[in-house]
Amino acid sequence: MKQRLLVVANRLPVSAVRRGEESWSLDISAGGLVSALLGVKEVDAKWIGWVGVNVPDEIWQRALTKALAEKRCIPVFLDEEIVHQYYNGYCNNILWPLFHYLGLPQEDRLATTRSFQSQFDAYKRANQMFADVDNEHYEEGDVVWCHDYHLMFLPKCLKEYNSNMKVGWFLHTPFPSSEIHRTIPSRSDLLRSVLAADLVG
Template sequence: MPGNNYNCNPSTPRSRLERLLRERELRRSNRFLHPIEDGNRQAELLGNDNFLTEGENFGLSSEEDFPEGVAAAKAFADGCEWKEGRTPKQRLLVVANRLPVSAVRKGEDSWQLEMSVGGLVSALLGVKEFDARWIGWAGVNVPDSVGQKALTKALAEKRCIPVFLDEEIVHQYYNGYCNNILWPLFHYLGLPQEDRLATTRSFQSQFDAYKKANQMFADVVHKHYLDGDVVWCHDYHLMFLPKCLKEHNNKMKVGWFLHTPFPSSEIHRTLPSRSELLRSVLAADLVG
């Protein structure tokens, strides 16, 4: 009888909605008989962007229903896209005798930091192409673990990493070999007289302290080094450092830069252990 809804063949859906519901029932009934075909059909339906038209979303929520969730999802997607398209900066480990900050202890676990003034500090402030970390001595003696931990945490906020040198090492390495031996020699003043070395004992003890201090710097670099980092060593305080770094990892990219004049051969030949120092410097990939 025409116009009677009950006369239609139930196996022949009249609308797309009925057809989709019918297909879902058929998939359920044939799941175990034709698992591969059923999976292909689902993939076909999911791959068809138009298999649900407007008005046939079966109650699925729209963007208007959850604006906060949609906004968060878009922000997340934008963030992922930005990260994928971003070129990460080259990491640079700047290693110098002193950090670019001065530390003053205010309590057992409290430190005050102030930026230092210097040519190297001023020059590196303009370097924006690298993700730089600065490794060096904080200029203070910190014998206790509580103070070292607190200072390390405070310096990390300035992207600085401390090397902790005790008073004896500083006395022999910095005041002795660096300031009483290398600095005068590199400025054509010659080696100091023995009486000027009285407060720093002997030349050999100073040189031993110099090598020990350089190894302590190297140990800190090794601890924070990541594959692909560039290590930039600075000045006559760390002439032994390139060798220490290369002996631990010969694939490490190491540069060494001198901030003072280099003496002529006539002056340099008066320096004991000059060959050992030069060979250590030449272990670097780049010398400037």
């Protein structure tokens, strides 16, 4: 029996396009992680992630979930407000620039300060939603592999469900230096959450 691997990333390896009444077309997405995992044959891998589109209707969600299951994908449905605050806000406004040594643009500093708490709250809420979906599909003995700065809270959320769950977290860039890391809002919460993983890479 193959080892089961649950890959949890911000986006699924497929792009979904609505086609007619209750049907979806799925195309393989480009990207290094997608390409790398297509070649892994030794494990039974399933991919958990955001579908990349807003799907508020439950009938459409069920249809898309069924279509994705054929591709061994499990969707996380995030609404537009969470995507705006979590992905466009905290991930891309704060973490991405700092993790790439760009800092925050001077004109954005005040706006970032004002909206930081709502963005950070949405970031934690989104990470919890990923954890909820993972926990629904987790089976004893599975290895859960979390990816990148979008999901730094995920290891902690998963360990709160099951302290014996095998969890790895991988950052797709070098980890920022201490001089940069100390400028990240809520850096201690993020670091403690990452360190809940069994393996960090």
